[in-house]
Amino acid sequence: MELQTLTYLVVGASFALYIGIAIWSRAGSTRDFYVAGGGVHPIANGMATAADWMSAASFISMAGMIAFMGYGGSVFLMGWTGGFVILALLLAPYLRKYGKFTVPEFIGDRFYSRTARVVAVICLIICSVTYVIGQMKGIGVAFSRFLEVDYGTGLLVGMCIVFFYAVLGGMKGITYTQIAQYCVLIMAYTIPAIFISLQLTANPIPQLGLGGTLAGTDTYLLEKLDLIVQDLGFHEYTTDFRLSGLNMFAYTASLMIGTAGLPHVIIRFFTVPKVRDARSSAGWALLFIAILYTTAPAVAGMARLNLMQTIEPVPGEYLVYEERPQWFRNWEKTGLLAFADKNGDGRVQYSADPDVNEMVTVDNDIIVLANPEIAQLPNWVIALVAAGGLAAALSTAAGLLLAIASAISHDLLKGMIAPGISERAELRASRLAMAAAILGAGYLGFNPPGFAAGTVALAFGLAASSIFPALMMGIFSSRVSKEGAVAGMVAGIGVTLFYVFQHMGIMFIPSTAFLGGMPPNWFLGIEPNAFGAVGALVNFAVALAVSRFTAAPPASVRELVEHIRVPAGASAARDH
Amino acid sequence: MPQLSAEQARAYWRRNLALMAKLLVIWFTVSFGCGILFVEQLNQIQLGGYKLGFWFAQQGSIYVFVLLIFYYSRRMAALDREFGVDEE
Numbered sequence: 001m002e003l004q005t006l007t008y009l010v011v012g013a014s015f016a017l018y019i020g021i022a023i024w025s026r027a028g029s030t031r032d033f034y035v036a037g038g039g040v041h042p043i044a045n046g047m048a049t050a051a052d053w054m055s056a057a058s059f060i061s062m063a064g065m066i067a068f069m070g071y072g073g074s075v076f077l078m079g080w081t082g083g084f085v086i087l088a089l090l091l092a093p094y095l096r097k098y099g100k101f102t103v104p105e106f107i108g109d110r111f112y113s114r115t116a117r118v119v120a121v122i123c124l125i126i127c128s129v130t131y132v133i134g135q136m137k138g139i140g141v142a143f144s145r146f147l148e149v150d151y152g153t154g155l156l157v158g159m160c161i162v163f164f165y166a167v168l169g170g171m172k173g174i175t176y177t178q179i180a181q182y183c184v185l186i187m188a189y190t191i192p193a194i195f196i197s198l199q200l201t202a203n204p205i206p207q208l209g210l211g212g213t214l215a216g217t218d219t220y221l222l223e224k225l226d227l228i229v230q231d232l233g234f235h236e237y238t239t240d241f242r243l244s245g246l247n248m249f250a251y252t253a254s255l256m257i258g259t260a261g262l263p264h265v266i267i268r269f270f271t272v273p274k275v276r277d278a279r280s281s282a283g284w285a286l287l288f289i290a291i292l293y294t295t296a297p298a299v300a301g302m303a304r305l306n307l308m309q310t311i312e313p314v315p316g317e318y319l320v321y322e323e324r325p326q327w328f329r330n331w332e333k334t335g336l337l338a339f340a341d342k343n344g345d346g347r348v349q350y351s352a353d354p355d356v357n358e359m360v361t362v363d364n365d366i367i368v369l370a371n372p373e374i375a376q377l378p379n380w381v382i383a384l385v386a387a388g389g390l391a392a393a394l395s396t397a398a399g400l401l402l403a404i405a406s407a408i409s410h411d412l413l414k415g416m417i418a419p420g421i422s423e424r425a426e427l428r429a430s431r432l433a434m435a436a437a438i439l440g441a442g443y444l445g446f447n448p449p450g451f452a453a454g455t456v457a458l459a460f461g462l463a464a465s466s467i468f469p470a471l472m473m474g475i476f477s478s479r480v481s482k483e484g485a486v487a488g489m490v491a492g493i494g495v496t497l498f499y500v501f502q503h504m505g506i507m508f509i510p511s512t513a514f515l516g517g518m519p520p521n522w523f524l525g526i527e528p529n530a531f532g533a534v535g536a537l538v539n540f541a542v543a544l545a546v547s548r549f550t551a552a553p554p555a556s557v558r559e560l561v562e563h564i565r566v567p568a569g570a571s572a573a574r575d576h
Numbered sequence: 577m578p579q580l581s582a583e584q585a586r587a588y589w590r591r592n593l594a595l596m597a598k599l600l601v602i603w604f605t606v607s608f609g610c611g612i613l614f615v616e617q618l619n620q621i622q623l624g625g626y627k628l629g630f631w632f633a634q635q636g637s638i639y640v641f642v643l644l645i646f647y648y649s650r651r652m653a654a655l656d657r658e659f660g661v662d663e664e
Contacts, residue, residue, distance in 0.1 A: 086603075
């Protein structure tokens with residue numbers, strides 16, 4: 001069948017499935033809307049969390065970044081998985097025990113302060129909005145390449161789908177569609193990887209294939225890859241540090257702490273019945289995530305090898321431009337791949353030297369999307385990858401939008417402006433807030449700052465520097481006071497934003513970058529995306545110092561802290 | 577609902593913290609330790625086609641993370657039962 005028709009069929013079928021689930025799982029109460037009724041099985045919640053959390057950046061961009069960064073790309077692999085260990089050990093069970101609907105609600109109660117709650121809402125909105133922009137861009141890119149509609153139309157279709165099931169079903173609709181989306185995206189990711197691993201190494205398990213020998217030879221795949229990239233003047237694939245060890249350390253820490261502090265991930269653990277389920281559910285989530293995350297480095301290494309061998313089939317003999325394969329032509333049309341014949345010989349030279357290199361643009365994002373074409377896999381696999389990319393972007397966008405909408409309707413409206421509001425009115429308000437959030441995100445999707453993964457990594461830094469430290473100190477210390485928590489959050493997110501803005505421009509407008517993006521100006525050589533770890537340290541330090549000089553929290557707060565540390569008597573997630 | 581005495585509650589929390597500390601040391605060692613700080617030394621060792629440090633950074637640390645969470649979840653369930661604070 002024609003690829004185009006097949007893609008429409010597969011993507012259309014997956015959308016029909018999501019909408020069907022949405023109609024079946026309509027939210028009837030605020031409890032349904034915010035925490036899916038609180039009765040989601042831990043394995044089901046783990047799967048939904050995996051889809052919620054694996055975004056367009058994980059699915060589309062990550063393998064591409066690893067492919068071009070080699071060992072340096074490990075920061076994403078360790079950072080985006082290691083965070084679940086901190087989440088499972090330090091936050092999830094206690095927040096579940098507390099049993100409220102939103103993250104700012106816990107911060108407001110624990111720090112006995114409306115100001116703390118408002119600051120938490122603002123931090124939550126800043127990181128969620130930064131994150132959702134990346135998803136919107138992912139949706140636009142996937143649509144425009146696979147359905148050959150323009151970026152704007154693709155974005156609009158995606159917004160309509162999310163609108164339908166998120167506004168109708170809230171957390172309940174989102175949870176069940178996310179389970180379906182996980183199945184779609186994991187198949188879409190692993191099937192091409194298995195095929196490619198078989199082709200290259202004759203081993204069907206990509207995780208083993210990457211460490212295995214090339215089919216029919218005694219040469220290890222990674223050894224060959226190291227050799228090829230070095231011949232072209234690039235750094236050895238398996239030892240290529242990203243800037244410095246310290247920078248990699250900070251980047252990994254930022255992503256880990258950020259993962260544990262992202263509100264849309266945390267609220268997923270409010271949906272399980274018990275404290276014990278919150279612990280095991282984090283394990284299931286990470287297991288489901290690990291399937292993709294351990295496959296990604298294999299996809300990256302193998303795709304890089306395939307790409308190099310397409311361009312330089314025999315050492316010293318480059319691909320003749322006029323004989324380039326069909327996928328090369330397809331991606332040239334999108335502008336994500338570009339060739340300039342600098343020496344006029346009609347061949348494609350690829351080199352680390354910018355004066356010689358003729359592959360002037362090779363966008364990270366094409367590695368996963370073009371991978372099946374480069375490996376000449378059947379059309380249905382390519383169609384599946386399109387559906388998978390969309391599933392990843394849609395599921396994360398929906399989770400983020402719910403976190404934003406519940407912060408607005410539950411924390412701002414019900415918590416402060418109109419405490420006497422009825423349940424029905426609050427449900428209506430949360431639907432309206434959701435609709436507004438989708439429109440806002442859509443607008444930012446049309447004018448995105450930077451590329452998808454860049455903004456996503458930044459969101460993690462912001463969450464790491466603001467929300468995580470406040471939650472952790474709230475649970476592990478009964479001494480941290482409201483003044484301490486507020487000062488800590490403001491200082492943490494402030495320092496991080498300031499650092500990012502001074503190097504990347506205020507609100508990402510490059511001309512306003514007063515210190516420039518140049519590495520020589522970076523503090524200890526730490527890049528802006530990795531600065532969240534420093535911001536988190538600042539947050540902890542400021543909060544602890546300020547708490548020392550302010551009055552201790554009241555006795556009721558100490559009781560609250562005692563209460564959340566022990567599981568028994570956890571009631572279902574409840575309202576005030 | 578079972579009520580722990582203040583002393584029991586402290587003991588429960590201390591046991592929880594000790595388990596947590598142990599697991600976080602492992603968490604730190606496999607990722608920041610083997611994957612970043614000591615990656616060059618470990619890369620001298622081969623694991624099939626993988627350099628060992630590279631393997632920890634891109635594969636091994638992730639497998640260990642999964643095991644850590646399930647282990648914590650099991651041990652805490654046992655601790656909850658021991659102190660009679662499990663939710664049954």
